[in-house]
Amino acid sequence: xxxSFLSLCIFLSFQGxxxxxxxxxxxxxxxxxxxxxxxxxxxxHLIKGHPNGxxxxxxxxxxxxxxxxxxxxxxxxxxxVGTQNFNNTELGESYGVFAxxxxxxxxxxxxxxxxxxxxxxxxxxxxxxxxxxxxxxxHLLSGTYIMLNYSKAKLVGPVGIQLGLxxxxxxxxxxxxxxxxxNTLAFNVGLSxxxxxxxxxxxxxxxxxxxxxxxxxxxxxGINQSDVVGSDQFPFYIFSVFxxxxxxxxxxxxxxxxxxxxxxxxEYIYYQSIAYPENNIEPNLDYKRIGVYFGHELLFGxxxxxxxxxxxxxxxxxxxxxxxxxxxxxxxxxxxxFTIISLKSHAAKAEALEVGIGIxx
Numbered sequence: 001x002x003x004s005f006l007s008l009c010i011f012l013s014f015q016g017x018x019x020x021x022x023x024x025x026x027x028x029x030x031x032x033x034x035x036x037x038x039x040x041x042x043x044x045h046l047i048k049g050h051p052n053g054x055x056x057x058x059x060x061x062x063x064x065x066x067x068x069x070x071x072x073x074x075x076x077x078x079x080x081v082g083t084q085n086f087n088n089t090e091l092g093e094s095y096g097v098f099a100x101x102x103x104x105x106x107x108x109x110x111x112x113x114x115x116x117x118x119x120x121x122x123x124x125x126x127x128x129x130x131x132x133x134x135x136x137x138x139h140l141l142s143g144t145y146i147m148l149n150y151s152k153a154k155l156v157g158p159v160g161i162q163l164g165l166x167x168x169x170x171x172x173x174x175x176x177x178x179x180x181x182x183n184t185l186a187f188n189v190g191l192s193x194x195x196x197x198x199x200x201x202x203x204x205x206x207x208x209x210x211x212x213x214x215x216x217x218x219x220x221x222g223i224n225q226s227d228v229v230g231s232d233q234f235p236f237y238i239f240s241v242f243x244x245x246x247x248x249x250x251x252x253x254x255x256x257x258x259x260x261x262x263x264x265x266x267e268y269i270y271y272q273s274i275a276y277p278e279n280n281i282e283p284n285l286d287y288k289r290i291g292v293y294f295g296h297e298l299l300f301g302x303x304x305x306x307x308x309x310x311x312x313x314x315x316x317x318x319x320x321x322x323x324x325x326x327x328x329x330x331x332x333x334x335x336x337x338f339t340i341i342s343l344k345s346h347a348a349k350a351e352a353l354e355v356g357i358g359i360x361x
């Protein structure tokens with residue numbers, strides 16, 4: 001490890017001296033070590049050892065040509081790769097690739113990073129060979145991490161240092177059971193190249209904002225599975241209508257209606273009626289649901305982050321309560337056509353990873 005660290009220092013030094021004064025990209029690496037958070041009592045037996053690993057990132061500052069660049073104080077976008085050794089025979093290791101944004105505060109001394117990607121777990125649940133891993137039931141997982149760093153640029157020549165905290169989350173969004181998920185809270189320390197301190201801001205451009213009330217339709221689908229380990233995977237279909245109101249360069253409010261056709265729930269209701277007859281559940285109870293939601297969209301040009309809070313107005317079977325929530329990512333293909341990927345949950349319990357397409361009229 002110490003030889004790798006020394007090689008990285010030499011690499012960063014070479015990169016720093018070879019770049020021009022107007023630096024608009026950077027590379028950083030952070031090493032972390034921490035603990036698994038006990039967010040669920042069912043994973044208590046998995047909390048042993050101290051997970052550690054590293055995250056290597058490439059960052060590029062926005063050009064400054066768009067209005068939202070100014071609103072977010074000229075952030076960076078980039079890609080990162082990371083590995084995590086759980087130091088736990090049941091959990092094994094994970095390897096991930098991510099896309100991220102860096103946001104700066106306190107004269108670029110404080111950096112907040114939000115990253116989303118996919119991870120590969122080396123040792124998921126297996127009924128015969130790894131029955132104790134109830135955290136995730138598949139190799140392929142959704143990976144998220146947030147990092148808050150104090151940064152000191154050019155501490156030694158062109159090389160800076162970063163210190164902070166990282167939260168890493170791994171889950172397969174109930175695509176395959178079990179899916180209790182893992183959250184790692186860690187302390188990190190790292191090195192970086194120059195952090196674009198010589199960036200020249202472009203001439204500000206005032207953009208026209210359409211503040212009219214719009215409406216549209218969304219279709220989303222995917223596959224998921226109930227919490228019953230060994231049950232089958234089923235497709236689901238979601239049809240939504242919404243209305244929205246643009247408030248500013250970076251903010252939109254929305255109100256919508258969801259129709260859920262979740263085939264896994266049909267099997268789950270039948271299972272509950274047979275396994276727990278004392279609950280008097282009808283085996284043919286309607287599994288379809290209708291919900292209303294209120295949401296917010298945080299805009300970054302054609303890309304946005306959505307958060308929604310919903311309530312089932314029709315749900316004959318009570319599955320995880322009457323309230324649901326979403327976080328999602330939307331990419332506009334044109335002014336009125338967009339794709340979306342979102343995670344639907346009940347509080348912290350994931351139900352489905354939704355992928356869809358929508359139209360705004």
